[in-house]
Amino acid sequence: MYKVLLVEDERIIREGLKTLIEKVTTGFAVVAEAEDGKEALHYLRTEMPDLIVTDIRMREIDGLAMISKIREMYEELPIIIISGYGDFQYAQKALKHKVSDYLLKPIDRIELVGTLERIRQSLERKKWGAEAEEQSPKEERQIIRKVKAFIQDHTDGDLRLQTLADFVHLNPIYLSQLFKAQTGENVSDYVTRMRMKRAKQLLRETSLKIYDISRLVGYQSPKHFMIVFKKEVGMTPGGYRDQAPADEDL
Incomplete structure (x- = not known):
């Protein structure tokens, strides 16, 4: 589950966004909320979410100023800006800070789902790459032997890809690719x-x-x-x- 930091100064809107993010998508959970940029930056000094969803107009520190400071800490952290302002200049400034998307209120559910899905896929690809780099060829062979032994010993049980991936503590898609590369055969x-x-x-x-x-x-x-x-x-x-x-x- 990917962790989301939600930054929005209006409580009702913040609660609505949290519900929307968690109900219309899979793979994301709002684990922290902030009322303004200052509070968000305080959280980010000790914690790192997988995604930030933020309003652009807030008290204390606005969204663009906050994003500028975030980029000093986390250059690649995905950020979605949500705003009631259709100001193109704001959008241009946001894009210069490498935000993942700029969505206007009221949020279009389909547009939000599409944006979150693209971010999820990007996060997955980075995760697979990191896992692949961590495994030596010998370790990869050991993992596949372990998976094959588990399958042979549990032919009556739950052998879904996710179950096997959990058993060896790997991403399921990475395990699928590794299994195919090592054996020439699909897991299924x-x-x-x-x-x-x-x-x-x-x-x-x-x-x-x-x-x-x-x-x-x-x-x-x-x-x-x-x-x-x-x-x-x-x-x-x-x-x-x-x-x-x-x-x-x-």
Whole structure:
């Protein structure tokens, strides 16, 4: 979850913006609020959010003066300016400070969603890059071995990409890219292959019902399991059980 500092001197507007940001988007949470630029700068001396959303006209220190000081501390920190003023000169000055966007009140929900999504994607790319730089080739191989072992040991469990990423403390998209680069196979394809391998073993070595086996390999729907099995193996689970020799090499 990306942390947002919301700077707005009118409490009602600030509360409305917080609700809007957290309800219409995913991945952002307002973790701090400030009534003016002075209060915001005080917060930024000890904390660093992932995004600042600020009004441009405020008491004490206005938005542009605040942004100028922020840029001295955090050159790349994303900033969205929200203002009731359609003054082009203000917009020009804001853009010189490398703000991410300049939105006018009343806020257009679709426009806000689009802006936040672009910022989220940018933050994700930076995060992936930082994670990639932190991992040596040996560490990358160890991570993938760990993920593969987890999948093989939990074919009956939750093997969504997010779950696997949480297990190895990585960004899910970075893990997906790393897994593909290391194995030449998508995570989802590997999960399916391991589940089918386990299913074939259970079909060969036990007399369990098909619906029991489907649950043991992570499928709550036996129908879905049978569709996937036939697609991957080339025959139905029942057909495989009838034809497969007991000592088949899996």
